[in-house]
Amino acid sequence: MKTHRNLPFFVPHAGCPNCCVFCSQVKITGERAEKDINVEIEELRSMLESEKGEFDESQIAFFGGSFTAIERNRMEKLLSVANEYIDSGVASGIRISTRPDKIDEEILSVLKKYRVTHIELGVQSTDDSVLIKSERGHLAKDSFESAKLITENGFVFGGQMMIGLPNSTVESEIQTARDIVKMGASEARIYPTVVFEGTKLYDMAMNGEYKPLSTEEAVARTAKCARIFYEAGVKLLRISLHSSENLKNAPLGANHPAIGELVKSRIYTDIISEKAGDCTGKKLIIRISKKDISMLSGHNGQALELLKTKTKADEIKIIGDDSPRFEPILEIQGD
Ligand code: SF4
Known part of the structure; x- marks a missing residue:
C-alpha cells in the first residue's frame, strides 16, 4: 500500500486582508502573525530536511492564513523553496489553502508554474447570512466561482467548511456540504467552531450574541455533513483543527480532543439506527x-x-x- 503524508508548514494570517470573527491564527498556530521572510524560509528548509523519510508520496502543505493573499514575492519565494524539495525527491507535490476571493486565472497560472497540485478553499458556509455575520468578507458565489476555476484548471479541489458559525443552522450546514460536493470537491475538511479568547466571536459569546457549540451539538451536526462527504466519495481529510496547546486551552466551543473519533462513531450510530x-x-x-x-x-x-x-x-x-x-x-x- 502507498504511504502518503503531508509536510505542513503554517503561514499564520500572513497577507490576509480580513479578520473573520472566529479567526485567531496566532492562537491556532501559537505564532506571531508576521515573520521575516528569511527566517520563514529557513524554517521551511529545516522542516523539509528533518522530514526526509520513507514515504511514497509527500506533499508540502502551506496551511494557515490565506496563501494566495500573501505578498507575491514572499509567496513565490516559499513556493520556489518547496520546488527545490520536489526536484530532490523529498516531496511529490504542493497543496495550499486560501480564501475563495483570492483565486483567479492569473494566480492559478502562478500556482501551476510552481507545481501546486491541490487547492483547498475556506468555503466555511454557502449561506450568505452566515458569511456576513461571521465577517468573512466574501459571499457564497465567490466559492462557487473559484471552485469552478480550480477544477477547470486541473487542480484537485478541496472544500473546508465550519460547523456552528453565527447564524448557521443544521440545515445550512447540510446544504454547505452538498454545495461543496456540487462544486466538484475531491477532498473536504470540517471544522466545528472553537472560540478563542481575544476574538470577536469570544466577545459575541460573552455578550450573548452567539451561543458556542456544545460537544454533543458539534458531534451531531458534524456527523451529518461528514456523512454527505463519505457517501459522495469525497475524501474527508480532517475533522477539527490541528491539535495545539492553544486549542486545548480554548475556553468555549468544540475543542474536545477526540472530536474526529466521536464524529465517526456518530456516523455509525446514525446509519445503524436508521437501518x-x-x-x-x-x-x-x-x-x-x-x-x-x-x-x-x-x-x-x-x-x-x-x-x-x-x-x-x-x-x-x-x-x-x-x-x-x-x-x-x-x-x-x-x-
Ligand atoms: S480568511 Fe482565514 S486567515 Fe483571514 S481572517 Fe479569516 S480565518 Fe483568518
Missing part, C-alpha cells in the same frame, strides 16, 4: 469493518448506549469482519 428502526424485544447483530470496532465500543461505551436508546434493542452484538467501512450489515433476530 435498524425500532428493535423493541429483539436482538440486533451488527457486522462492521474490524477497523471500526472501536468506534462503537470505545469512548466509555457511549456509542453503544446511544445505539441501545435509539434502536430500543434488547441486546446488541457487534462483530468485526472485512465489511467496507461505514457499511454495517445488520441482522435482527426475533422478528
Whole structure:
C-alpha cells in the first residue's frame, strides 16, 4: 500500500486582508502573525530536511492564513523553496489553502508554474447570512466561482467548511456540504467552531450574541455533513483543527480532543439506527469493518448506549469482519 503524508508548514494570517470573527491564527498556530521572510524560509528548509523519510508520496502543505493573499514575492519565494524539495525527491507535490476571493486565472497560472497540485478553499458556509455575520468578507458565489476555476484548471479541489458559525443552522450546514460536493470537491475538511479568547466571536459569546457549540451539538451536526462527504466519495481529510496547546486551552466551543473519533462513531450510530428502526424485544447483530470496532465500543461505551436508546434493542452484538467501512450489515433476530 502507498504511504502518503503531508509536510505542513503554517503561514499564520500572513497577507490576509480580513479578520473573520472566529479567526485567531496566532492562537491556532501559537505564532506571531508576521515573520521575516528569511527566517520563514529557513524554517521551511529545516522542516523539509528533518522530514526526509520513507514515504511514497509527500506533499508540502502551506496551511494557515490565506496563501494566495500573501505578498507575491514572499509567496513565490516559499513556493520556489518547496520546488527545490520536489526536484530532490523529498516531496511529490504542493497543496495550499486560501480564501475563495483570492483565486483567479492569473494566480492559478502562478500556482501551476510552481507545481501546486491541490487547492483547498475556506468555503466555511454557502449561506450568505452566515458569511456576513461571521465577517468573512466574501459571499457564497465567490466559492462557487473559484471552485469552478480550480477544477477547470486541473487542480484537485478541496472544500473546508465550519460547523456552528453565527447564524448557521443544521440545515445550512447540510446544504454547505452538498454545495461543496456540487462544486466538484475531491477532498473536504470540517471544522466545528472553537472560540478563542481575544476574538470577536469570544466577545459575541460573552455578550450573548452567539451561543458556542456544545460537544454533543458539534458531534451531531458534524456527523451529518461528514456523512454527505463519505457517501459522495469525497475524501474527508480532517475533522477539527490541528491539535495545539492553544486549542486545548480554548475556553468555549468544540475543542474536545477526540472530536474526529466521536464524529465517526456518530456516523455509525446514525446509519445503524436508521437501518435498524425500532428493535423493541429483539436482538440486533451488527457486522462492521474490524477497523471500526472501536468506534462503537470505545469512548466509555457511549456509542453503544446511544445505539441501545435509539434502536430500543434488547441486546446488541457487534462483530468485526472485512465489511467496507461505514457499511454495517445488520441482522435482527426475533422478528
Ligand atoms: S480568511 Fe482565514 S486567515 Fe483571514 S481572517 Fe479569516 S480565518 Fe483568518
